[in-house]
Amino acid sequence: MNLASVVEKLNLRVACGQGGLERPVRGGYAGDLLSDVLANSSEGDLWITRQNHQNIVAVSSLKDHAGILLVQGKEPEADTLEKAVKEGIPILVTELTTFEIAGRLHRLLHGPS
Amino acid sequence: MSLICEASFPVRGGDFKDAGKVAVQIKATLKKLGIDPEILRRAAIAAYESEVNIISYARLGKIHLQVDPDRILMNVEDEGPGIEDIELAMRPGYSTASDLIRELGFGAGMGLVNIKHCADEFEITSMVDQGTKLRILIHVPDG
Numbered sequence: 423m424n425l426a427s428v429v430e431k432l433n434l435r436v437a438c439g440q441g442g443l444e445r446p447v448r449g450g451y452a453g454d455l456l457s458d459v460l461a462n463s464s465e466g467d468l469w470i471t472r473q474n475h476q477n478i479v480a481v482s483s484l485k486d487h488a489g490i491l492l493v494q495g496k497e498p499e500a501d502t503l504e505k506a507v508k509e510g511i512p513i514l515v516t517e518l519t520t521f522e523i524a525g526r527l528h529r530l531l532h533g534p535s
Numbered sequence: 536m537s538l539i540c541e542a543s544f545p546v547r548g549g550d551f552k553d554a555g556k557v558a559v560q561i562k563a564t565l566k567k568l569g570i571d572p573e574i575l576r577r578a579a580i581a582a583y584e585s586e587v588n589i590i591s592y593a594r595l596g597k598i599h600l601q602v603d604p605d606r607i608l609m610n611v612e613d614e615g616p617g618i619e620d621i622e623l624a625m626r627p628g629y630s631t632a633s634d635l636i637r638e639l640g641f642g643a644g645m646g647l648v649n650i651k652h653c654a655d656e657f658e659i660t661s662m663v664d665q666g667t668k669l670r671i672l673i674h675v676p677d678g
Contacts, residue, residue, distance in 0.1 A: 456587075457645035460580050461652070465572075473640045480555020484562060484579045501552070 423447055423531060425489055425512055428468065432516065432526055437498050439489060439512025447488045450527045452520050456481050463487065468514075470524055474498050479505040489513065491527075493520045539568060540602040546589040548615065551639065554590050558583035561600055561609075568602060574675055577653035578607050581671050584646040585611040591636050592616060593666065604675065611669040618661040625651070625659075 426443040429436060436443070448466030453459045454473050463469060465486040471478060474496045482490050489512035492498060498506065498513050506513050516523045542564065544557040562579040570578070582598060589596035593615025601608040618624045625647050632642025651657045656672035 454640050455643040455645070456640040457584065457643045457649055460583060461645065461649045465576070471640075475639060476552065477554050477639060477641075480559055480583070483559055484555065484583055485576070 425468070425514075428527070428530065429514060431530055432523065434491065434514040434516050437492070437513040437515050438503050438506050439510060442489065442510055442512040445488045445512070447531065449531065450524060451487075452524045460485065468527060470520055470527070472496055472520065474502060476501045476505050478502065479509055479511055482511050483509045487511070491516060491523065493518060493523055538601065538603055540564060540600070542600050544598045544600065546586050546596045546598065546613075548590060548592070548594045548596070548613075550590055551636075554587055554641075555583055557586045557598055561598065564600065565602065565607065570602075570607070570675065574607070574673060578609070578673055581650045581653040581673070582609060584650045585609065585669060585671070587641055588646050588667075589613045589615070591632060591641060596666070605677075606675055607673040609669070609671040611671065612666065613668075614666045617663040617665050618659075618667055619663055621659055621661060 425445050428447050447468050451463035451467040452470040454471050459481055463485050467487050468489055468491050469487045470491045472493050474492055491514045495517045546557055558579055561582040565575050565578055593613035596613030599610040623629055627648045628644040630642045630644035636642040654671045655674045658670040661667040
């Protein structure tokens with residue numbers, strides 16, 4: 423499933439990276455500790471986080487994530503947006519909490535269990 | 536043994552704005568050399584954590600990258616406070632990071648551990664009030 427479908431099905435807002443929505447989403451990872459995300463997330467993951475500062479862009483870029491999903495309606499900070507646009511990393515936004523959106527994403531990618 | 540690539544990347548202490556810039560550069564450099572993606576990811580994580588350590592704790596430092604056909608070597612050096620108790624610093628979850636650093640999602644006490652996990656050989660030496668040195672070696676398998 424690509425990012426565009428995830429955006430549509432989970433009703434996400436695209437803050438930037440419209441051009442990268444064809445990227446496949448292979449999985450998801452939720453975390454706010456950058457070292458944890460670096461160590462444990464995988465390529466192609468949609469990274470769910472409440473961190474909206476610019477350092478998330480380098481982490482996501484290094485791990486080749488499909489994109490970043492900000493929770494609880496958090497907007498990316500101005501310099502986060504600038505960096506993400508430069509690196510071509512899609513940033514999406516949901517009003518839901520990490521728990522809620524992670525559950526929905528998991529169900530969407532892996533089906534009801 | 537022929538050297539494929541050698542480059543030195545300076546890192547400024549306290550410069551959180553650009554944290555990850557050097558790691559991204561190192562990853563791009565290795566990618567151009569056609570390094571296997573899994574090796575690439577390990578090197579990128581080790582580079583990132585090293586860079587963030589310099590930014591978080593030292594005045595300045597550098598990451599020296601040396602790539603041979605069979606290995607990636609990163610020598611990290613900083614001028615900073617040094618580490619008094621290396622064994623303690625290596626313990627997962629132990630951190631001396633400030634609240635400000637933690638709020639950004641850094642300072643989880645996983646940096647050095649992550650680096651060690653990503654390396655095939657890892658050495659750390661430190662002198663209090665002078666600085667810290669890391670030697671990170673990652674083997675590149677044939678092919």
